[in-house]
Amino acid sequence: MNPIHFFTLGYYPEYLFIGIIWGIIIGFYTHFRVKYALNNSKLSKNKKLIINFIIPILAFICCLNIWSNAAILTLYLFLSSILADVIRIIWKYLIKDKYLNFIPQYHEKGILALVIFAIIIISGVYGMNHIELTEYNLTTDKINNGSYSIVWVSDIHYGTVQNPQLVKESISKINDLKPDIVVLGGDIVDERTTKEDMNEIFKELGKINSTYGTYYIFGNHDTQPDSIDYENGNRTFSDRELNKSIINNGIKILNDEKTSINDDIVLVGRSDAQWEGENNRIDIGKILNESDLSQYVVVLDHQPIKYEENSQQGADLQLSGHTHGGQLFPYSIFERLTGHLVYGEFHFGKMEMIVSSGLTGWGWPMRNEAKCEYVLININ
The missing domain is CATH 3.60.21.10 (Metallo-dependent phosphatases)
Incomplete structure:
Protein backbone atom coordinates (compact mmCIF):
# COMPACT_ATOMS: atom_id res chain seq x y z
CA MET A 1 0.00 0.00 0.00
CA ASN A 2 1.19 3.49 -0.87
CA PRO A 3 2.08 5.32 2.40
CA ILE A 4 -0.14 8.23 1.40
CA HIS A 5 -3.17 5.95 1.73
CA PHE A 6 -2.61 5.75 5.47
CA PHE A 7 -4.06 9.25 5.85
CA THR A 8 -6.21 9.57 2.72
CA LEU A 9 -8.06 6.46 1.51
CA GLY A 10 -10.92 8.67 0.39
CA TYR A 11 -12.07 11.98 1.77
CA TYR A 12 -15.66 13.12 2.04
CA PRO A 13 -16.23 16.58 3.63
CA GLU A 14 -19.72 15.61 4.78
CA TYR A 15 -18.14 13.23 7.30
CA LEU A 16 -15.74 15.81 8.77
CA PHE A 17 -18.10 16.61 11.67
CA ILE A 18 -18.10 12.94 12.69
CA GLY A 19 -14.32 12.93 12.49
CA ILE A 20 -14.05 16.01 14.70
CA ILE A 21 -16.34 14.53 17.38
CA TRP A 22 -14.53 11.22 17.10
CA GLY A 23 -11.17 13.01 17.42
CA ILE A 24 -12.21 15.09 20.45
CA ILE A 25 -13.44 12.04 22.37
CA ILE A 26 -10.37 9.94 21.58
CA GLY A 27 -8.02 12.91 22.05
CA PHE A 28 -9.30 13.63 25.56
CA TYR A 29 -9.16 9.98 26.51
CA THR A 30 -5.63 9.72 25.11
CA HIS A 31 -4.52 12.69 27.21
CA PHE A 32 -5.56 11.06 30.48
CA ARG A 33 -4.43 7.58 29.42
CA VAL A 34 -0.93 8.77 28.48
CA LYS A 35 -0.71 10.78 31.70
CA TYR A 36 -1.61 7.65 33.67
CA ALA A 37 0.95 5.57 31.78
CA LEU A 38 3.69 8.13 32.50
CA ASN A 39 2.95 8.39 36.23
CA ASN A 40 5.84 6.22 37.31
CA SER A 41 8.11 7.14 34.44
CA LYS A 42 11.60 8.51 35.11
CA LEU A 43 11.19 11.11 32.39
CA SER A 44 11.45 14.77 33.33
CA LYS A 45 8.31 16.78 33.93
CA ASN A 46 8.82 18.77 30.73
CA LYS A 47 9.23 15.64 28.61
CA LYS A 48 6.06 14.20 30.11
CA LEU A 49 4.19 17.41 29.27
CA ILE A 50 5.45 17.36 25.68
CA ILE A 51 4.53 13.69 25.19
CA ASN A 52 1.13 14.21 26.80
CA PHE A 53 0.49 17.10 24.41
CA ILE A 54 1.78 15.60 21.16
CA ILE A 55 0.15 12.16 21.32
CA PRO A 56 -3.45 13.39 21.91
CA ILE A 57 -3.02 15.94 19.10
CA LEU A 58 -1.81 13.19 16.74
CA ALA A 59 -4.78 11.02 17.77
CA PHE A 60 -7.15 13.90 16.98
CA ILE A 61 -5.57 14.52 13.56
CA CYS A 62 -5.72 10.82 12.67
CA CYS A 63 -9.46 10.76 13.37
CA LEU A 64 -10.42 13.67 11.10
CA ASN A 65 -10.69 11.54 7.96
CA ILE A 66 -12.82 8.65 9.20
CA TRP A 67 -12.25 6.68 5.99
CA SER A 68 -8.49 6.44 6.45
CA ASN A 69 -6.34 3.66 7.84
CA ALA A 70 -5.09 6.18 10.39
CA ALA A 71 -8.62 6.68 11.73
CA ILE A 72 -9.54 3.01 11.98
CA LEU A 73 -6.25 2.07 13.67
CA THR A 74 -6.62 4.98 16.12
CA LEU A 75 -10.18 3.86 16.85
CA TYR A 76 -9.06 0.29 17.48
CA LEU A 77 -6.29 1.47 19.80
CA PHE A 78 -8.92 3.48 21.68
CA LEU A 79 -11.34 0.55 21.91
CA SER A 80 -8.52 -1.79 22.94
CA SER A 81 -7.53 0.57 25.74
CA ILE A 82 -11.15 0.91 26.90
CA LEU A 83 -11.45 -2.88 26.98
CA ALA A 84 -8.20 -3.06 28.96
CA ASP A 85 -9.70 -0.56 31.42
CA VAL A 86 -12.75 -2.78 31.80
CA ILE A 87 -10.56 -5.85 32.42
CA ARG A 88 -8.61 -3.89 35.05
CA ILE A 89 -11.86 -2.89 36.82
CA ILE A 90 -13.21 -6.45 36.72
CA TRP A 91 -9.94 -7.74 38.19
CA LYS A 92 -9.94 -5.14 40.95
CA TYR A 93 -13.55 -5.46 42.08
CA LEU A 94 -14.76 -8.91 41.03
CA ILE A 95 -12.04 -11.50 40.50
CA LYS A 96 -8.94 -10.25 42.26
CA ASP A 97 -6.81 -13.38 41.96
CA LYS A 98 -3.11 -13.79 42.74
CA TYR A 99 -2.58 -15.52 39.39
CA LEU A 100 -3.80 -12.38 37.64
CA ASN A 101 -1.66 -9.92 39.59
CA PHE A 102 0.14 -8.98 36.38
CA ILE A 103 -2.98 -7.19 35.11
CA PRO A 104 -2.50 -3.81 36.91
CA GLN A 105 1.08 -3.42 35.73
CA TYR A 106 0.32 -4.56 32.18
CA HIS A 107 -2.67 -2.23 32.14
CA GLU A 108 -0.76 0.82 33.38
CA LYS A 109 2.03 0.42 30.82
CA GLY A 110 -0.45 -0.14 27.98
CA ILE A 111 0.76 -3.69 27.28
CA LEU A 112 -2.70 -5.18 27.85
CA ALA A 113 -4.25 -2.72 25.40
CA LEU A 114 -1.57 -3.45 22.80
CA VAL A 115 -2.19 -7.20 23.08
CA ILE A 116 -5.92 -6.65 22.50
CA PHE A 117 -5.11 -4.30 19.61
CA ALA A 118 -2.84 -6.92 18.03
CA ILE A 119 -5.60 -9.54 18.25
CA ILE A 120 -8.05 -7.18 16.52
CA ILE A 121 -5.61 -6.41 13.70
CA ILE A 122 -4.53 -10.02 13.16
CA SER A 123 -8.15 -11.20 13.05
CA GLY A 124 -8.98 -8.40 10.60
CA VAL A 125 -6.12 -9.36 8.27
CA TYR A 126 -7.21 -13.00 8.53
CA GLY A 127 -10.76 -12.00 7.61
CA MET A 128 -9.60 -10.19 4.47
CA ASN A 129 -7.54 -13.15 3.33
CA HIS A 130 -10.11 -15.94 3.55
Whole structure:
Protein backbone atom coordinates (compact mmCIF):
# COMPACT_ATOMS: atom_id res chain seq x y z
CA MET A 1 0.00 0.00 0.00
CA ASN A 2 1.19 3.49 -0.87
CA PRO A 3 2.08 5.32 2.40
CA ILE A 4 -0.14 8.23 1.40
CA HIS A 5 -3.17 5.95 1.73
CA PHE A 6 -2.61 5.75 5.47
CA PHE A 7 -4.06 9.25 5.85
CA THR A 8 -6.21 9.57 2.72
CA LEU A 9 -8.06 6.46 1.51
CA GLY A 10 -10.92 8.67 0.39
CA TYR A 11 -12.07 11.98 1.77
CA TYR A 12 -15.66 13.12 2.04
CA PRO A 13 -16.23 16.58 3.63
CA GLU A 14 -19.72 15.61 4.78
CA TYR A 15 -18.14 13.23 7.30
CA LEU A 16 -15.74 15.81 8.77
CA PHE A 17 -18.10 16.61 11.67
CA ILE A 18 -18.10 12.94 12.69
CA GLY A 19 -14.32 12.93 12.49
CA ILE A 20 -14.05 16.01 14.70
CA ILE A 21 -16.34 14.53 17.38
CA TRP A 22 -14.53 11.22 17.10
CA GLY A 23 -11.17 13.01 17.42
CA ILE A 24 -12.21 15.09 20.45
CA ILE A 25 -13.44 12.04 22.37
CA ILE A 26 -10.37 9.94 21.58
CA GLY A 27 -8.02 12.91 22.05
CA PHE A 28 -9.30 13.63 25.56
CA TYR A 29 -9.16 9.98 26.51
CA THR A 30 -5.63 9.72 25.11
CA HIS A 31 -4.52 12.69 27.21
CA PHE A 32 -5.56 11.06 30.48
CA ARG A 33 -4.43 7.58 29.42
CA VAL A 34 -0.93 8.77 28.48
CA LYS A 35 -0.71 10.78 31.70
CA TYR A 36 -1.61 7.65 33.67
CA ALA A 37 0.95 5.57 31.78
CA LEU A 38 3.69 8.13 32.50
CA ASN A 39 2.95 8.39 36.23
CA ASN A 40 5.84 6.22 37.31
CA SER A 41 8.11 7.14 34.44
CA LYS A 42 11.60 8.51 35.11
CA LEU A 43 11.19 11.11 32.39
CA SER A 44 11.45 14.77 33.33
CA LYS A 45 8.31 16.78 33.93
CA ASN A 46 8.82 18.77 30.73
CA LYS A 47 9.23 15.64 28.61
CA LYS A 48 6.06 14.20 30.11
CA LEU A 49 4.19 17.41 29.27
CA ILE A 50 5.45 17.36 25.68
CA ILE A 51 4.53 13.69 25.19
CA ASN A 52 1.13 14.21 26.80
CA PHE A 53 0.49 17.10 24.41
CA ILE A 54 1.78 15.60 21.16
CA ILE A 55 0.15 12.16 21.32
CA PRO A 56 -3.45 13.39 21.91
CA ILE A 57 -3.02 15.94 19.10
CA LEU A 58 -1.81 13.19 16.74
CA ALA A 59 -4.78 11.02 17.77
CA PHE A 60 -7.15 13.90 16.98
CA ILE A 61 -5.57 14.52 13.56
CA CYS A 62 -5.72 10.82 12.67
CA CYS A 63 -9.46 10.76 13.37
CA LEU A 64 -10.42 13.67 11.10
CA ASN A 65 -10.69 11.54 7.96
CA ILE A 66 -12.82 8.65 9.20
CA TRP A 67 -12.25 6.68 5.99
CA SER A 68 -8.49 6.44 6.45
CA ASN A 69 -6.34 3.66 7.84
CA ALA A 70 -5.09 6.18 10.39
CA ALA A 71 -8.62 6.68 11.73
CA ILE A 72 -9.54 3.01 11.98
CA LEU A 73 -6.25 2.07 13.67
CA THR A 74 -6.62 4.98 16.12
CA LEU A 75 -10.18 3.86 16.85
CA TYR A 76 -9.06 0.29 17.48
CA LEU A 77 -6.29 1.47 19.80
CA PHE A 78 -8.92 3.48 21.68
CA LEU A 79 -11.34 0.55 21.91
CA SER A 80 -8.52 -1.79 22.94
CA SER A 81 -7.53 0.57 25.74
CA ILE A 82 -11.15 0.91 26.90
CA LEU A 83 -11.45 -2.88 26.98
CA ALA A 84 -8.20 -3.06 28.96
CA ASP A 85 -9.70 -0.56 31.42
CA VAL A 86 -12.75 -2.78 31.80
CA ILE A 87 -10.56 -5.85 32.42
CA ARG A 88 -8.61 -3.89 35.05
CA ILE A 89 -11.86 -2.89 36.82
CA ILE A 90 -13.21 -6.45 36.72
CA TRP A 91 -9.94 -7.74 38.19
CA LYS A 92 -9.94 -5.14 40.95
CA TYR A 93 -13.55 -5.46 42.08
CA LEU A 94 -14.76 -8.91 41.03
CA ILE A 95 -12.04 -11.50 40.50
CA LYS A 96 -8.94 -10.25 42.26
CA ASP A 97 -6.81 -13.38 41.96
CA LYS A 98 -3.11 -13.79 42.74
CA TYR A 99 -2.58 -15.52 39.39
CA LEU A 100 -3.80 -12.38 37.64
CA ASN A 101 -1.66 -9.92 39.59
CA PHE A 102 0.14 -8.98 36.38
CA ILE A 103 -2.98 -7.19 35.11
CA PRO A 104 -2.50 -3.81 36.91
CA GLN A 105 1.08 -3.42 35.73
CA TYR A 106 0.32 -4.56 32.18
CA HIS A 107 -2.67 -2.23 32.14
CA GLU A 108 -0.76 0.82 33.38
CA LYS A 109 2.03 0.42 30.82
CA GLY A 110 -0.45 -0.14 27.98
CA ILE A 111 0.76 -3.69 27.28
CA LEU A 112 -2.70 -5.18 27.85
CA ALA A 113 -4.25 -2.72 25.40
CA LEU A 114 -1.57 -3.45 22.80
CA VAL A 115 -2.19 -7.20 23.08
CA ILE A 116 -5.92 -6.65 22.50
CA PHE A 117 -5.11 -4.30 19.61
CA ALA A 118 -2.84 -6.92 18.03
CA ILE A 119 -5.60 -9.54 18.25
CA ILE A 120 -8.05 -7.18 16.52
CA ILE A 121 -5.61 -6.41 13.70
CA ILE A 122 -4.53 -10.02 13.16
CA SER A 123 -8.15 -11.20 13.05
CA GLY A 124 -8.98 -8.40 10.60
CA VAL A 125 -6.12 -9.36 8.27
CA TYR A 126 -7.21 -13.00 8.53
CA GLY A 127 -10.76 -12.00 7.61
CA MET A 128 -9.60 -10.19 4.47
CA ASN A 129 -7.54 -13.15 3.33
CA HIS A 130 -10.11 -15.94 3.55
CA ILE A 131 -12.86 -16.29 0.95
CA GLU A 132 -15.89 -18.54 1.42
CA LEU A 133 -18.81 -19.79 -0.63
CA THR A 134 -22.29 -18.70 0.50
CA GLU A 135 -25.24 -20.64 -0.90
CA TYR A 136 -28.93 -19.75 -1.17
CA ASN A 137 -31.76 -22.01 -2.39
CA LEU A 138 -34.80 -20.28 -3.89
CA THR A 139 -38.02 -21.70 -5.33
CA THR A 140 -40.38 -20.38 -8.00
CA ASP A 141 -43.20 -21.62 -10.18
CA LYS A 142 -42.05 -19.46 -13.11
CA ILE A 143 -39.31 -21.77 -14.39
CA ASN A 144 -40.28 -24.51 -16.81
CA ASN A 145 -36.95 -25.88 -17.97
CA GLY A 146 -35.45 -27.43 -14.85
CA SER A 147 -33.40 -25.46 -12.36
CA TYR A 148 -30.68 -22.83 -12.63
CA SER A 149 -27.58 -21.92 -10.66
CA ILE A 150 -26.36 -18.32 -10.58
CA VAL A 151 -22.97 -17.30 -9.22
CA TRP A 152 -22.92 -13.69 -8.01
CA VAL A 153 -19.50 -12.09 -7.55
CA SER A 154 -19.12 -8.46 -6.55
CA ASP A 155 -16.60 -6.03 -5.07
CA ILE A 156 -13.28 -7.60 -5.98
CA HIS A 157 -11.41 -4.26 -6.07
CA TYR A 158 -8.67 -6.20 -7.79
CA GLY A 159 -5.02 -5.47 -7.12
CA THR A 160 -5.62 -3.30 -4.06
CA VAL A 161 -6.11 -4.82 -0.59
CA GLN A 162 -6.23 -8.59 -1.13
CA ASN A 163 -3.74 -11.14 -2.42
CA PRO A 164 -4.55 -11.59 -6.15
CA GLN A 165 -3.79 -15.30 -5.84
CA LEU A 166 -6.80 -15.71 -3.55
CA VAL A 167 -9.04 -14.21 -6.22
CA LYS A 168 -7.64 -16.58 -8.85
CA GLU A 169 -8.20 -19.54 -6.53
CA SER A 170 -11.81 -18.44 -6.02
CA ILE A 171 -12.33 -18.23 -9.79
CA SER A 172 -11.07 -21.81 -10.07
CA LYS A 173 -13.55 -22.89 -7.37
CA ILE A 174 -16.37 -21.09 -9.20
CA ASN A 175 -15.52 -23.09 -12.30
CA ASP A 176 -15.81 -26.28 -10.27
CA LEU A 177 -19.42 -25.32 -9.44
CA LYS A 178 -20.30 -25.49 -13.16
CA PRO A 179 -22.78 -22.59 -12.86
CA ASP A 180 -25.48 -21.89 -15.43
CA ILE A 181 -25.07 -18.11 -15.13
CA VAL A 182 -22.30 -15.93 -13.74
CA VAL A 183 -22.95 -12.30 -12.80
CA LEU A 184 -20.22 -9.82 -11.90
CA GLY A 185 -21.86 -7.28 -9.63
CA GLY A 186 -19.63 -4.21 -9.97
CA ASP A 187 -16.52 -2.76 -8.34
CA ILE A 188 -14.44 -5.52 -9.84
CA VAL A 189 -11.76 -2.85 -10.16
CA ASP A 190 -11.41 0.54 -8.51
CA GLU A 191 -9.51 3.85 -8.52
CA ARG A 192 -6.26 2.21 -7.45
CA THR A 193 -6.33 -0.70 -9.90
CA THR A 194 -3.63 -0.40 -12.54
CA LYS A 195 -4.37 -0.92 -16.21
CA GLU A 196 -2.34 -4.13 -16.12
CA ASP A 197 -4.34 -5.46 -13.16
CA MET A 198 -7.59 -4.42 -14.82
CA ASN A 199 -6.77 -6.44 -17.92
CA GLU A 200 -5.55 -9.36 -15.80
CA ILE A 201 -8.71 -9.71 -13.72
CA PHE A 202 -11.05 -9.67 -16.71
CA LYS A 203 -8.87 -12.21 -18.46
CA GLU A 204 -9.17 -14.45 -15.38
CA LEU A 205 -12.93 -13.88 -15.07
CA GLY A 206 -13.34 -14.61 -18.77
CA LYS A 207 -12.05 -18.12 -18.10
CA ILE A 208 -15.15 -19.02 -16.06
CA ASN A 209 -17.22 -21.63 -17.87
CA SER A 210 -20.98 -21.24 -17.54
CA THR A 211 -23.89 -22.61 -19.51
CA TYR A 212 -25.46 -19.28 -20.43
CA GLY A 213 -22.56 -16.86 -20.09
CA THR A 214 -21.03 -14.26 -17.79
CA TYR A 215 -22.70 -10.85 -17.32
CA TYR A 216 -21.41 -7.58 -15.92
CA ILE A 217 -22.88 -4.52 -14.24
CA PHE A 218 -20.93 -1.45 -13.17
CA GLY A 219 -20.32 -0.33 -9.60
CA ASN A 220 -19.44 3.11 -8.29
CA HIS A 221 -15.66 2.44 -8.39
CA ASP A 222 -15.18 0.61 -11.71
CA THR A 223 -14.81 3.68 -13.89
CA GLN A 224 -12.28 5.32 -11.55
CA PRO A 225 -14.28 8.51 -10.88
CA ASP A 226 -11.94 11.48 -10.58
CA SER A 227 -13.61 12.63 -7.36
CA ILE A 228 -12.21 9.63 -5.51
CA ASP A 229 -8.79 9.30 -7.16
CA TYR A 230 -7.02 10.76 -4.18
CA GLU A 231 -3.43 10.82 -5.31
CA ASN A 232 -3.30 12.80 -8.52
CA GLY A 233 -6.69 12.85 -10.21
CA ASN A 234 -5.41 10.75 -13.12
CA ARG A 235 -7.09 7.56 -14.26
CA THR A 236 -5.04 4.51 -15.12
CA PHE A 237 -7.48 3.33 -17.79
CA SER A 238 -10.30 4.90 -19.77
CA ASP A 239 -13.94 3.81 -20.03
CA ARG A 240 -13.20 2.59 -23.55
CA GLU A 241 -10.27 0.46 -22.35
CA LEU A 242 -12.38 -0.92 -19.49
CA ASN A 243 -15.30 -1.85 -21.74
CA LYS A 244 -12.97 -3.36 -24.33
CA SER A 245 -11.28 -5.55 -21.73
CA ILE A 246 -14.63 -6.78 -20.43
CA ILE A 247 -16.11 -7.52 -23.84
CA ASN A 248 -12.95 -9.03 -25.35
CA ASN A 249 -12.95 -11.63 -22.58
CA GLY A 250 -16.42 -12.84 -23.48
CA ILE A 251 -18.27 -10.98 -20.72
CA LYS A 252 -21.56 -9.30 -21.61
CA ILE A 253 -22.26 -5.84 -20.17
CA LEU A 254 -25.80 -5.06 -19.01
CA ASN A 255 -26.07 -1.30 -18.45
CA ASP A 256 -29.78 -0.53 -17.98
CA GLU A 257 -30.34 -3.44 -20.32
CA LYS A 258 -31.96 -6.84 -20.10
CA THR A 259 -31.51 -10.26 -21.61
CA SER A 260 -33.65 -13.40 -21.58
CA ILE A 261 -32.12 -16.78 -20.84
CA ASN A 262 -33.77 -19.91 -22.18
CA ASP A 263 -37.22 -18.23 -21.94
CA ASP A 264 -37.06 -18.80 -18.19
CA ILE A 265 -35.01 -16.00 -16.68
CA VAL A 266 -34.78 -12.29 -17.44
CA LEU A 267 -31.60 -10.58 -16.24
CA VAL A 268 -32.01 -6.83 -15.81
CA GLY A 269 -28.66 -5.10 -15.35
CA ARG A 270 -28.86 -1.61 -13.86
CA SER A 271 -26.39 1.19 -14.37
CA ASP A 272 -24.84 2.29 -11.08
CA ALA A 273 -26.80 4.87 -9.13
CA GLN A 274 -23.62 6.78 -8.20
CA TRP A 275 -23.71 7.03 -4.41
CA GLU A 276 -27.47 6.43 -4.30
CA GLY A 277 -28.36 9.16 -6.76
CA GLU A 278 -30.38 8.02 -9.75
CA ASN A 279 -27.80 9.36 -12.23
CA ASN A 280 -30.54 9.74 -14.87
CA ARG A 281 -30.67 5.99 -15.34
CA ILE A 282 -33.66 4.46 -17.09
CA ASP A 283 -36.71 3.98 -14.89
CA ILE A 284 -37.04 0.37 -13.76
CA GLY A 285 -40.75 0.43 -14.59
CA LYS A 286 -39.97 1.16 -18.23
CA ILE A 287 -37.50 -1.72 -18.42
CA LEU A 288 -39.82 -4.21 -16.72
CA ASN A 289 -42.88 -3.09 -18.72
CA GLU A 290 -40.97 -4.23 -21.77
CA SER A 291 -40.07 -7.55 -20.13
CA ASP A 292 -41.93 -10.85 -20.03
CA LEU A 293 -42.97 -11.00 -16.36
CA SER A 294 -44.08 -14.61 -16.75
CA GLN A 295 -40.35 -15.34 -16.66
CA TYR A 296 -38.25 -15.17 -13.48
CA VAL A 297 -37.01 -11.57 -13.32
CA VAL A 298 -33.64 -10.92 -11.66
CA VAL A 299 -32.65 -7.27 -11.11
CA LEU A 300 -28.91 -6.75 -10.83
CA ASP A 301 -28.09 -3.50 -9.04
CA HIS A 302 -24.68 -2.88 -7.49
CA GLN A 303 -26.12 -0.81 -4.65
CA PRO A 304 -28.89 -2.32 -2.49
CA ILE A 305 -31.44 0.39 -3.23
CA LYS A 306 -34.86 0.75 -4.90
CA TYR A 307 -35.80 -2.74 -3.73
CA GLU A 308 -39.37 -1.82 -2.80
CA GLU A 309 -39.91 -0.24 -6.22
CA ASN A 310 -38.35 -3.25 -7.96
CA SER A 311 -40.68 -5.53 -6.03
CA GLN A 312 -43.74 -3.47 -6.93
CA GLN A 313 -42.76 -3.52 -10.60
CA GLY A 314 -42.71 -7.33 -10.68
CA ALA A 315 -39.10 -8.37 -10.02
CA ASP A 316 -38.64 -11.78 -8.39
CA LEU A 317 -35.06 -11.39 -7.17
CA GLN A 318 -32.63 -8.52 -6.64
CA LEU A 319 -28.90 -9.10 -6.32
CA SER A 320 -26.71 -6.34 -4.86
CA GLY A 321 -23.32 -5.78 -3.26
CA HIS A 322 -21.52 -2.49 -2.50
CA THR A 323 -21.75 -2.60 1.31
CA HIS A 324 -18.97 -5.17 1.91
CA GLY A 325 -21.13 -6.37 4.79
CA GLY A 326 -19.87 -3.36 6.73
CA GLN A 327 -16.28 -4.69 6.38
CA LEU A 328 -15.03 -3.07 9.58
CA PHE A 329 -16.64 -2.39 12.93
CA PRO A 330 -18.20 0.14 13.63
CA TYR A 331 -19.00 1.17 10.02
CA SER A 332 -21.68 -1.52 9.74
CA ILE A 333 -23.47 0.12 12.68
CA PHE A 334 -23.54 3.44 10.84
CA GLU A 335 -24.92 1.68 7.76
CA ARG A 336 -27.72 -0.01 9.66
CA LEU A 337 -28.61 3.11 11.66
CA THR A 338 -29.08 5.00 8.40
CA GLY A 339 -31.49 2.35 7.12
CA HIS A 340 -29.22 0.54 4.67
CA LEU A 341 -29.40 -3.17 3.95
CA VAL A 342 -25.90 -4.34 4.79
CA TYR A 343 -25.76 -8.09 4.28
CA GLY A 344 -27.84 -11.21 3.79
CA GLU A 345 -31.24 -12.27 2.50
CA PHE A 346 -34.34 -10.06 2.63
CA HIS A 347 -37.94 -10.24 1.44
CA PHE A 348 -40.06 -7.46 -0.04
CA GLY A 349 -43.51 -8.55 -1.12
CA LYS A 350 -43.01 -11.41 -3.55
CA MET A 351 -39.42 -10.40 -4.27
CA GLU A 352 -36.39 -11.89 -2.58
CA MET A 353 -33.19 -9.90 -2.24
CA ILE A 354 -29.62 -10.96 -1.58
CA VAL A 355 -26.91 -8.50 -0.56
CA SER A 356 -23.41 -9.92 -0.83
CA SER A 357 -20.48 -8.78 1.31
CA GLY A 358 -18.24 -9.10 -1.74
CA LEU A 359 -15.19 -11.12 -2.64
CA THR A 360 -12.80 -8.59 -1.14
CA GLY A 361 -13.30 -5.16 0.36
CA TRP A 362 -12.31 -1.56 -0.20
CA GLY A 363 -9.49 0.55 1.15
CA TRP A 364 -8.58 -1.13 4.41
CA PRO A 365 -6.60 -4.41 4.15
CA MET A 366 -8.71 -5.86 6.99
CA ARG A 367 -12.16 -7.25 7.59
CA ASN A 368 -13.96 -8.06 10.83
CA GLU A 369 -17.58 -7.67 9.65
CA ALA A 370 -19.30 -10.30 7.49
CA LYS A 371 -16.87 -12.35 5.34
CA CYS A 372 -15.26 -12.37 1.95
CA GLU A 373 -17.55 -14.44 -0.24
CA TYR A 374 -18.82 -15.46 -3.61
CA VAL A 375 -22.49 -16.41 -3.78
CA LEU A 376 -24.20 -19.41 -5.35
CA ILE A 377 -27.96 -19.08 -5.86
CA ASN A 378 -29.90 -22.22 -6.79
CA ILE A 379 -33.27 -21.44 -8.36
CA ASN A 380 -35.61 -24.42 -8.46
